[in-house]
Amino acid sequence: MSAVAYARPQRGEPAAQPQRIEIVTTRAQRRARPKSFYAVLAVSAVFALFLAQLMLSIVLSDGAYQISALQVEQKQLSRTSQDLAESLDLLASPQSLAQRAEALGMVVGSSSPAFLRLADGALVGTPVAAVGTAGALGPDGGLVANSLLVPGAATLDPAATPETTGAPTLNPASTSVASSNGELPSPTTR
Amino acid sequence: MNNSRSTRRRLAATVLALVATVMLFSGRLIDIQVVRAAELNEQSLGKRSVAVPTYGVRGNITDANGVLLASSVDRYDITASPKVMHGLADPKNKKPIDAEAQIEDLAIATGETVEAITAALNADPESDFAYIHKLGTLEVLEAVRALKIPWVYYEVHPSRTYPNGAVAGNLVGFIGTDGPQAGMELDYDSCLAATNGSSTYEKSKDGVRLPGSTVTTKEPVDGGTLKLTINSDLQFYAQEQLATQAIKVGADWGTAMVVRVSDGHIMAAADYPSVDPNDVNGVPNTALGSLAFSTPYEPGSTFKPMTAAMAIDQGLATATTQVIAPGRIYFPNGQYIKDVWAHNDIHLTLAGVLMNSSNTGISKFSDMMSQQTRYDYFKAFGVGTKTGVGLFESAGSLPTIDKWDQFTNYTVAFGQGVSTTSAQMASIYQTLGNNGIKMPLTLVEGCTMPDGTVTSVPDATPTQVVSEYAADQTVAAMETIVSKGSLSRQLTIPGYRIAAKTGTAEVPENGGYGDQRIVSVAGMIPAENPQYVVIVTLGKPDIMKTSAASAAPFKNIMTQVIKTFRIEPSGVPAPDMPVTW
Numbered sequence: 077m078s079a080v081a082y083a084r085p086q087r088g089e090p091a092a093q094p095q096r097i098e099i100v101t102t103r104a105q106r107r108a109r110p111k112s113f114y115a116v117l118a119v120s121a122v123f124a125l126f127l128a129q130l131m132l133s134i135v136l137s138d139g140a141y142q143i144s145a146l147q148v149e150q151k152q153l154s155r156t157s158q159d160l161a162e163s164l165d166l167l168a169s170p171q172s173l174a175q176r177a178e179a180l181g182m183v184v185g186s187s188s189p190a191f192l193r194l195a196d197g198a199l200v201g202t203p204v205a206a207v208g209t210a211g212a213l214g215p216d217g218g219l220v221a222n223s224l225l226v227p228g229a230a231t232l233d234p235a236a237t238p239e240t241t242g243a244p245t246l247n248p249a250s251t252s253v254a255s256s257n258g259e260l261p262s263p264t265t266r
Numbered sequence: 267m268n269n270s271r272s273t274r275r276r277l278a279a280t281v282l283a284l285v286a287t288v289m290l291f292s293g294r295l296i297d298i299q300v301v302r303a304a305e306l307n308e309q310s311l312g313k314r315s316v317a318v319p320t321y322g323v324r325g326n327i328t329d330a331n332g333v334l335l336a337s338s339v340d341r342y343d344i345t346a347s348p349k350v351m352h353g354l355a356d357p358k359n360k361k362p363i364d365a366e367a368q369i370e371d372l373a374i375a376t377g378e379t380v381e382a383i384t385a386a387l388n389a390d391p392e393s394d395f396a397y398i399h400k401l402g403t404l405e406v407l408e409a410v411r412a413l414k415i416p417w418v419y420y421e422v423h424p425s426r427t428y429p430n431g432a433v434a435g436n437l438v439g440f441i442g443t444d445g446p447q448a449g450m451e452l453d454y455d456s457c458l459a460a461t462n463g464s465s466t467y468e469k470s471k472d473g474v475r476l477p478g479s480t481v482t483t484k485e486p487v488d489g490g491t492l493k494l495t496i497n498s499d500l501q502f503y504a505q506e507q508l509a510t511q512a513i514k515v516g517a518d519w520g521t522a523m524v525v526r527v528s529d530g531h532i533m534a535a536a537d538y539p540s541v542d543p544n545d546v547n548g549v550p551n552t553a554l555g556s557l558a559f560s561t562p563y564e565p566g567s568t569f570k571p572m573t574a575a576m577a578i579d580q581g582l583a584t585a586t587t588q589v590i591a592p593g594r595i596y597f598p599n600g601q602y603i604k605d606v607w608a609h610n611d612i613h614l615t616l617a618g619v620l621m622n623s624s625n626t627g628i629s630k631f632s633d634m635m636s637q638q639t640r641y642d643y644f645k646a647f648g649v650g651t652k653t654g655v656g657l658f659e660s661a662g663s664l665p666t667i668d669k670w671d672q673f674t675n676y677t678v679a680f681g682q683g684v685s686t687t688s689a690q691m692a693s694i695y696q697t698l699g700n701n702g703i704k705m706p707l708t709l710v711e712g713c714t715m716p717d718g719t720v721t722s723v724p725d726a727t728p729t730q731v732v733s734e735y736a737a738d739q740t741v742a743a744m745e746t747i748v749s750k751g752s753l754s755r756q757l758t759i760p761g762y763r764i765a766a767k768t769g770t771a772e773v774p775e776n777g778g779y780g781d782q783r784i785v786s787v788a789g790m791i792p793a794e795n796p797q798y799v800v801i802v803t804l805g806k807p808d809i810m811k812t813s814a815a816s817a818a819p820f821k822n823i824m825t826q827v828i829k830t831f832r833i834e835p836s837g838v839p840a841p842d843m844p845v846t847w
Contacts, residue, residue: 136477185829202761224427224428
């Protein structure tokens with residue numbers, strides 16, 4: 077049974093002025109009412125949880141995008157590294173080295189092998205000067221084919237390659253290797 | 267009372283409406299979540315998830331020092347969608363793309379002609395896929411991507427490259443459209459082949475992987491690295507020398523092999539002609555394999571040291587045993603065998619027989635042994651049996667004793683009437699140089715799988731074929747060929763003791779022997795304790811039909827062997843061995 081007191085306006089009596097009716101709560105009722113603080117706390121906690129979940133999922137998706145971007149970058153870099161390794165292997169091939177060596181004017185050593193023993197500086201074998209025109213590649217540019225090498229591209233063009241610190245630039249077209257009558261100067265050893 | 271009834275009615279109506287709505291919704295819910303759940307799940311997953319094959323990488327082939335002979339690389343196929351292109355270029359569009367200009371840019375970037383690209387795009391205008399450029403390098407790919415053409419895409423195409431070109435190309439082999447076709451690529455495919463894996467992930471509308479959704483159903487497994495026994499620099503030099511000489515004397519083919527005596531490892535096996543695996547169409551079909559293993563021929567006089575070793579091993583002779591070598595040996599039916607030069611009876615020791623390469627002389631030593639004995643020795647040396655290296659090798663042919671007529675009985679002693687490959691000959695000389703112990707000829711050191719285990723390690727079982735004394739005496743006798751023989755100047759390297767045997771073999775033609783020759787020189791260094799065997803063979807030279815043709819490349823390759831492996835000069839000269847008496 078509601079304990080709310082309510083007033084009924086008196087019938088037939090002219091109402092001079094409407095009485096202000098105030099509904100008041102009893103003290104017991106007021107005490108029984110749940111504290112608003114707890115309600116605010118509960119609701120804000122729920123909101124905080126929602127917010128937290130939202131932030132987490134934002135960060136997660138952001139992470140997913142970052143991973144995707146990094147994976148793309150990694151793929152690019154590994155492709156570039158593979159391509160460079162391939163170029164390096166090609167430059168290290170015997171055909172490429174022989175072409176560059178001969179472009180520099182180098183010749184194959186003589187048919188009489190001689191060694192310098194580092195332990196005591198002794199000369200082992202009979203050294204004979206190399207013949208000035210003997211190259212590893214014949215006049216037709218080598219008989220062991222390497223179709224990956226572009227013919228004529230063996231000489232390094234300093235304009236095309238980046239400057240390396242300290243390493244001298246190779247420009248075989250302009251500098252000629254000093255040769256004394258086709259004989260290599262023999263080293264003087266003990 | 268009216269009010270309460272109407273209130274109750276209104277209440278009841280509202281509740282009824284509510285219940286009806288709830289039932290409708292829950293009915294639909296049950297339908298979706300329970301009844302059609304599986305089907306809808308699958309549909310949505312199919313739209314969201316992507317099954318991606320993850321590729322394993324085919325293993326590399328390297329030489330003994332790790333130099334790459336064959337490696338796996340990525341190439342990129344540039345593709346296009348004609349349908350998309352025609353759609354975008356449609357003049358009815360608000361902003362049609364300038365397809366012609368884009369095709370021109372594409373042509374410059376890929377190196378294809380404008381006509382070729384246009385043809386590819388117009389071949390099937392409704393198709394979603396057409397190849398613009400196949401197997402492009404990274405440079406091409408980046409140039410194409412920089413153009414940002416909306417109807418051009420690309421695919422990764424794993425490919426194979428051979429950075430050293432034709433160096434060891436005959437041994438490494440090559441890959442065709444259906445897989446490996448020849449060489450070690452084919453023989454050791456089980457080592458080199460990779461297994462592809464697959465993984466599934468769910469992607470968002472813009473293609474980003476949904477976090478936590480990657481499921482790897484199968485890990486890819488890379489192939490193992492195959493390590494050969496070859497020294498690639500020596501191989502290059504041998505190929506170059508062989509090709510130069512073969513062209514100079516007009517030979518049809520040639521082989522050059524360097525074998526390490528102590529373990530039978532092949533340091534170089536050169537062929538002429540030889541294939542560059544990057545450009546397989548550059549040589550005739552006959553040159554796609556390795557002639558050193560696949561092509562048998564009658565070896566000729568290089569067989570003689572084997573016969574000498576047999577006789578010494580049987581205790582019937584030493585290097586200084588004396589015989590009289592007649593100019594001809596006649597058979598009852600009038601046939602005869604003779605030497606290359608006409609002579610009367612000459613007094614030769616076994617060393618002298620080898621030095622002069624006397625057919626009649628070696629026949630005298632051959633007569634000291636029974637046919638069965640000689641046949642067993644031939645088999646023990648590996649004649650008529652494959653070396654086991656692979657490469658579509660031939661076993662050659664050694665006729666059984668019942669097929670030896672009186673002629674063959676003698677000719678097998680000096681290498682006619684029997685055929686071998688260069689590899690088998692190299693193995694024979696390896697045995698003679700290794701104190702009579704035959705090591706199986708080996709081209710592969712092993713296959714290293716990605717997890718570190720080493721498989722395919724070849725068999726290394728030694729076999730004593732002749733005694734150490736027999737082998738040493740034979741090598742000592744062979745030294746006279748280099749020190750005193752007719753080719754002494756062409757074969758000598760100052761400061762080094764070399765043992766060698768020359769061979770000028772006749773080639774069977776139409777039931778007899780024609781005037782073609784197969785010339786070879788086989789030898790080892792240093793003679794006092796052999797470390798390396800070198801054997802050079804030239805087939806059917808047009809000019810210089812004697813073994814002098816093979817002498818020059820033999821000496822040059824021998825010199826390179828000295829330099830590569832730092833062989834010290836022999837301290838003392840060869841002891842004087844009597845060749846006549």
